[in-house]
Amino acid sequence: MxxxxxxxxxxxxxxxxxxxxxxxxxxxxxxxxxxxxxxxxxxxxxxxxxxxxxxxxxxxxxxxxxxxxxxxxxxxxxxxxxxxxxxxxxxxxxxxxxxxxxxxxxxxxxxxxxxxxxxxxxxxxxxxxxxxxxxxxxxxxxxxxxAAAASRMSAAAGGRGLIEMGARRTHELSAVASARAAYIGGFDTTSDLAAGFRYNIPTVGTSAHAFTLLHDSERDAFRAQVDSLGRDTTLLVDTYDVTAAVRTAVEVAGTELGAVRIDSGDLLLVAHRVRQQLDELGATGTKIVVTSDLDEYAIASLAAAPVDAYGVGTQLVTGSGxxxxxxxxxxxxxxxxxxxxxxxxxxxxxxxxxxxxxxxxxxxxxxxxxxxxxxxxxxxxxxxxxxxxxxxxxxxxxxxxxxxxxxxxxxxxxxxxxxxxxxxxxxxxxxxxxxxxxxxxx
CATH class of the missing domain: 3.20.140.10 (nicotinate phosphoribosyltransferase)
Structure with missing residues (x-):
């Protein structure tokens, strides 16, 4: 050890x-x-x-x-x-x-x-x-x-992936402690690098809407991310039109695209539509990650949705009430x-x-x-x-x-x-x- x-x-x-x-x-x-x-x-x-x-x-x-x-x-x-x-x-x-x-x-x-x-x-x-x-x-x-909030969310997730991403919603030192407690409670990864450094928790992260808005087109943004991070990256597809973004994502990354992330809208409905579209495009192995103010109740409500992982921020680091x-x-x-x-x-x-x-x-x-x-x-x-x-x-x-x-x-x-x-x-x-x-x- x-x-x-x-x-x-x-x-x-x-x-x-x-x-x-x-x-x-x-x-x-x-x-x-x-x-x-x-x-x-x-x-x-x-x-x-x-x-x-x-x-x-x-x-x-x-x-x-x-x-x-x-x-x-x-x-x-x-x-x-x-x-x-x-x-x-x-x-x-x-x-x-x-x-x-x-x-x-x-x-x-x-x-x-x-x-x-x-x-x-x-x-x-x-x-x-x-x-x-x-x-x-x-x-x-x-x-x-x-940890108690994380445990409830983990139980609701039923084995699907959980990403702690609440650092920007709490004090910078509390964010590190929160990531540690969330990992104990059942979360798999954190976006907080300080938590990864201090406690050896796996870290993840790709891009935000700002990265898409920086480029002249969504295609340019996706191409830049894939060229830098590889086809296994996660592309954020709800900056403009989700359907068009998913099509573009697969065209740019190919059917080996790692995942798409949905951060707004009716997550249950959108996830089903995105899964159907990905499968029709041949990207059957591409995963779907959802974020957007989730808590244990929202996670439970998505149990029937074709979602592979949840990213949780505010509700987690505030103990979900x-x-x-x-x-x-x-x-x-x-x-x-x-x-x-x-x-x-x-x-x-x-x-x-x-x-x-x-x-x-x-x-x-x-x-x-x-x-x-x-x-x-x-x-x-x-x-x-x-x-x-x-x-x-x-x-x-x-x-x-x-x-x-x-x-x-x-x-x-x-x-x-x-x-x-x-x-x-x-x-x-x-x-x-x-x-x-x-x-x-x-």
Whole structure:
């Protein structure tokens, strides 16, 4: 396994200021009170799935590990905190030596999750754990939302190709993270070269309408593209008249033309007409790619169309209506000291309404029915029942501050395919409904 398989992490800047100020002020107050070193357990979870979603997808774990490794305060950052009077001198001294030295367990990337699932468990002193809250949540909430949208689109596509092409519809850094999450969720390629470079995701791209408009005729544009990129290229055929463009495309490239792309109009109707025309012209192997503001519902509506691949942008990188999965990061257990032998005591927020949480250091397992299909997400704080011992979901990610579970992105992608396949068939329905698995606490 080479470094490219795991993602290029060279030159990654410190993530220490990707946080909220109150994380630092809590550390200051805890240091003064003598409680900063108390052994603590934090968990990241969501109280509910986005409305109508049947399951969530864990994505961003690899990026979380990068963020934890690179969470340290350099001299310039410390000077900023000092100049802005964010924290006092003793706290600056603590931060200057900060390196996470605890343990992290979590659902492996690509796994599915449900309300209450302890997606990530962070253990260490209160101070070192609480500082990681914001950066962990910002990664998990974004990436898991995109992966969930991608998974729904992948299920709707039914094995047809999926191209992530949303870079121009989001922040430039979010675009890279979105492409990574989309690949985990089932997309095959990306148009974003930064994502291809950093994470070794296959990249694709040919031309836009501007290239056709640049030339004196559509034929000239097609000829220039074929001469440069070969007959296997994808020609964009809806700049002017689709029927004329398809005829010209085959005349220029021959029946070996790789694909045509349709980016507007009634995609269902146009795709059928283009397929018929291509076949009549002898280009029976030429594929049809459709784009134009697609989401999982539009993809599902094209199931009967002769479409070979879908290109998705805006709806994917915005989570198809749910740009976050509302994960939270809560203290669930703590000791009275930093002594590893000191007993952990469950703690939990007891406020009224939906914001209460369940205390205790949790394990999670997925119970299967007699046919091997998942039937419940089981979460507990005591001994793991013998029948669930082999079905536990959390894996060790960081031990004593050292990452122990890096893996190729392809492994997360394959894991998601398997996890989704293990859910009840109703998980694939796009109609609104409750989580496909109930969460049981024992």
């Amino acid at each position: 080479n470094s490219a398989d795991l993602g290029r992490r060279v030159g990654v800047p410190s993530t220490a200021l990707f946080t909220d100020q109150y994380e630092l002020t809590m550390v200051q107050a805890a240091l003064k009170a003598g409680t900063a070193g108390r052994r603590s357990v934090f968990e990241a979870f969501t109280r509910r799935l986005p409305e109508g979603r049947r399951y969530g997808v864990v994505a961003g774990i690899g990026r979380v590990l990068d963020a934890v490794e690179n969470f340290h305060f350099d001299d310039e950052m410390l000077a900023f905190l000092r100049d802005q009077n964010v924290v006092d001198g003793p706290t600056l001294d603590y931060l200057s030596d900060y390196r996470f030295s605890g343990d992290i367990w979590g659902y492996p990337e690509g796994e599915v999750y449900f309300p209450g699932s302890p997606v990530l468990r962070v253990e260490g002193s209160f101070a070192e754990c609480v500082l990681l809250e914001t950066v962990i949540l910002s990664i998990l909430n974004h990436d898991s939302a995109i 749910h740009p976050t999965c509302s994960m939270v990061y809560k203290l669930v257990a703590r000791a009275s000291s930093g002594d590893p032998a000191d007993e952990l005591r469950p703690v939990a927020k007891k406020s009224m309404g939906a914001k209460s949480s369940k205390g205790g250091r949790k394990w999670a397992a997925r119970r299967l029915d007699e046919d091997g299909v998942a039937e419940a997400e089981v979460i507990g704080t005591g001994p793991v029942p013998a029948e669930l011992a082999g079905r536990q979901l959390l894996v060790e990610l960081v031990r004593d501050g050292e990452v122990v579970a890096r893996e190729p992105l392809e492994a997360a992608r394959e894991r998601h395919i398997a996890a989704r396949a293990g859910l009840p068939m109703s998980a694939m329905q796009l109609s609104r409904g409750e989580p496909v698995l109930p969460t049981e606490y024992v």
